Amino acid sequence: MPPLTVCLLTSEMMPFAKTGGLADVAGALALELAQRGADARAFMPLYGSVLQGPWKFAPVPEVQDVAIELGATKYAFSLLTSNLPGSKTRAWFIDCPKFFRRASLYTNDPDEYRRFVFFTRAVIESCQRLHFAPAIFHCNDWHAALVPLLLRTAYSWDKLFAGSRSVLTIHNIGYQGLMPASAALELDLSPSEPLLDAADLADGIINPLKSGILLADAVTTVSPTYAKEICETPLGMGMEQTLRARADGVTGILNGVDYRLWDPRVDPQLKVHFEPDDLSGKLANKYQVLAAHGLTFVRSRPLIAIVSRLTDQKGFDLLHEALPALLEQRDFNLIVLGSGEARYEKLFADLAVQYAGRVGFRAGYDEALAHLMEAGSDMFLMPSRYEPCGLNQMYSLRYGTIPIVHKTGGLADSVQHFDPASGRGTGCVFNDFDVGAISWAMNTVFDWYANTALWKKLMRNAMAQDFSWGRQVLEYEALYRRLQGIDASKK
Numbered sequence: 123m124p125p126l127t128v129c130l131l132t133s134e135m136m137p138f139a140k141t142g143g144l145a146d147v148a149g150a151l152a153l154e155l156a157q158r159g160a161d162a163r164a165f166m167p168l169y170g171s172v173l174q175g176p177w178k179f180a181p182v183p184e185v186q187d188v189a190i191e192l193g194a195t196k197y198a199f200s201l202l203t204s205n206l207p208g209s210k211t212r213a214w215f216i217d218c219p220k221f222f223r224r225a226s227l228y229t230n231d232p233d234e235y236r237r238f239v240f241f242t243r244a245v246i247e248s249c250q251r252l253h254f255a256p257a258i259f260h261c262n263d264w265h266a267a268l269v270p271l272l273l274r275t276a277y278s279w280d281k282l283f284a285g286s287r288s289v290l291t292i293h294n295i296g297y298q299g300l301m302p303a304s305a306a307l308e309l310d311l312s313p314s315e316p317l318l319d320a321a322d323l324a325d326g327i328i329n330p331l332k333s334g335i336l337l338a339d340a341v342t343t344v345s346p347t348y349a350k351e352i353c354e355t356p357l358g359m360g361m362e363q364t365l366r367a368r369a370d371g372v373t374g375i376l377n378g379v380d381y382r383l384w385d386p387r388v389d390p391q392l393k394v395h396f397e398p399d400d401l402s403g404k405l406a407n408k409y410q411v412l413a414a415h416g417l418t419f420v421r422s423r424p425l426i427a428i429v430s431r432l433t434d435q436k437g438f439d440l441l442h443e444a445l446p447a448l449l450e451q452r453d454f455n456l457i458v459l460g461s462g463e464a465r466y467e468k469l470f471a472d473l474a475v476q477y478a479g480r481v482g483f484r485a486g487y488d489e490a491l492a493h494l495m496e497a498g499s500d501m502f503l504m505p506s507r508y509e510p511c512g513l514n515q516m517y518s519l520r521y522g523t524i525p526i527v528h529k530t531g532g533l534a535d536s537v538q539h540f541d542p543a544s545g546r547g548t549g550c551v552f553n554d555f556d557v558g559a560i561s562w563a564m565n566t567v568f569d570w571y572a573n574t575a576l577w578k579k580l581m582r583n584a585m586a587q588d589f590s591w592g593r594q595v596l597e598y599e600a601l602y603r604r605l606q607g608i609d610a611s612k613k
């Protein structure tokens with residue numbers, strides 16, 4: 123079989139830039155595909171923060187100072203590459219200082235949609251200049267969801283892409299990238315108007331994610347359960363009908379874990395490693411992580427961790443209600459690392475004052491601390507309202523850090539509720555998104571923890587789970603190959 127050629131478009135990618143799981147997934151998928159022989163080229167914007175990192179970037183001579191006109195304005199970009207660390211696989215960067223040298227990856231600036239329409243076009247233009255004809259354009263989230271539209275309109279003249287197919291992967295349907303309908307003119311999308319959703323245009327908006335759902339050759343999301351959930355109200359967030367209207371539906375492919383980075387045996391961020399047969403290193407990490415949060419070790423006290431974007435999606439409103447009573451009733455430590463909405467930062471900052479010595483909160487983003495928290499904690503709390511996949515619960519399992527999760531999306535697909543009688547299961551799963559259910563779950567886990575033999579059994583079960591990318595990547599490959607077989611005339 124000829125090697126697959128894949129162009130991946132992503133707004134973030136490890137190790138260069140990350141706000142959440144998309145970065146982990148994009149970096150790992152590009153590497154896995156390359157290791158399996160594909161010519162997989164992952165493109166992302168060259169953010170200012172990326173340039174401050176330790177990586178070396180080389181300009182790509184064929185793609186320098188390329189002009190793109192968006193409406194009345196002309197912009198220019200250049201293409202750079204750098205190796206994905208530890209590999210010969212290259213990552214590709216769109217450099218346009220005007221759009222991407224800003225204080226954060228994502229902004230609330232009025233031209234946010236323009237930044238990513240530009241990114242999308244710059245990737246297509248780069249492929250043209252590199253004479254790279256990808257069999258698959260793999261678009262991630264709304265930021266790249268206009269590729270299928272552009273291939274059918276602005277770039278339909280280019281025979282280079284005659285055999286190209288598109289895959290849209292939805293990592294989070296809560297973000298759709300809405301733009302004003304005036305963007306059609308402003309961004310030269312006017313030729314695409316017949317393909318844009320007429321009702322949306324009448325309402326004054328263009329929805330890039332919806333365009334991708336309508337026009338991509340395949341739509342996937344990051345877990346089988348979320349694939350079902352987004353076809354219904356409320357989790358479809360307005361996209362349920364559009365998704366259901368696709369004859370081939372939406373396929374759920376669970377994310378994998380990069381165990382080169384997230385395994386207590388080898389985790390490069392840890393000073394002390396451990397494995398299921400010798401957990402002494404886990405205790406050493408517990409001492410370290412407690413100290414990092416200014417807390418001290420008490421043998422009987424379980425340690426719960428949260429590492430998260432502090433947004434509504436992650437269920438913090440529930441914790442707001444449930445935690446004070448739980449902290450009064452039970453003796454445990456809670457450590458939290460996260461950044462996001464001010465009200466949730468305040469919630470944890472206040473708890474850290476009120477329950478000084480028991481609750482630790484670190485605001486901000488800290489990759490090394492995130493790993494240490496996975497390694498040293500006893501439990502990991504993810505009460506997400508919805509969770510397309512979720513990576514931390516899978517990381518937690520590997521570290522014997524028992525996940526407490528709401529039964530939704532990828533959490534439901536990757537954690538099985540533990541049954542003390544049969545000894546089967548890997549974590550604690552609560553069904554209802556309410557204070558009663560989360561309080562029950564936390565109390566249940568504390569009771570399990572108090573029984574040392576039971577807890578050891580549960581940890582072993584968790585650590586034996588395997589969510590490696592090796593398996594998941596086969597599903598993407600199979601999808602790509604299936605799409606390659608689609609006759610272009612039937613499109």
Ligand code: ADP
Nearest residue numbers: 142143430431460486487488489492512513514
């Ligand atoms: P999401 O992508 O919705 O944020 P995931 O569970 O898929 O959720 O992925 C979150 C990723 O981001 C994990 O790798 C987690 O460790 C990381 N992360 C989130 N917040 C922080 C933070 N404040 N510091 C370090 N890592 C973080």
Ligand code: GLC
Nearest residue numbers: 143144293344509510511512
């Ligand atoms: C999104 C989702 C998260 C998922 C990640 C990677 O950020 O919120 O559940 O794991 O993308 O696919």
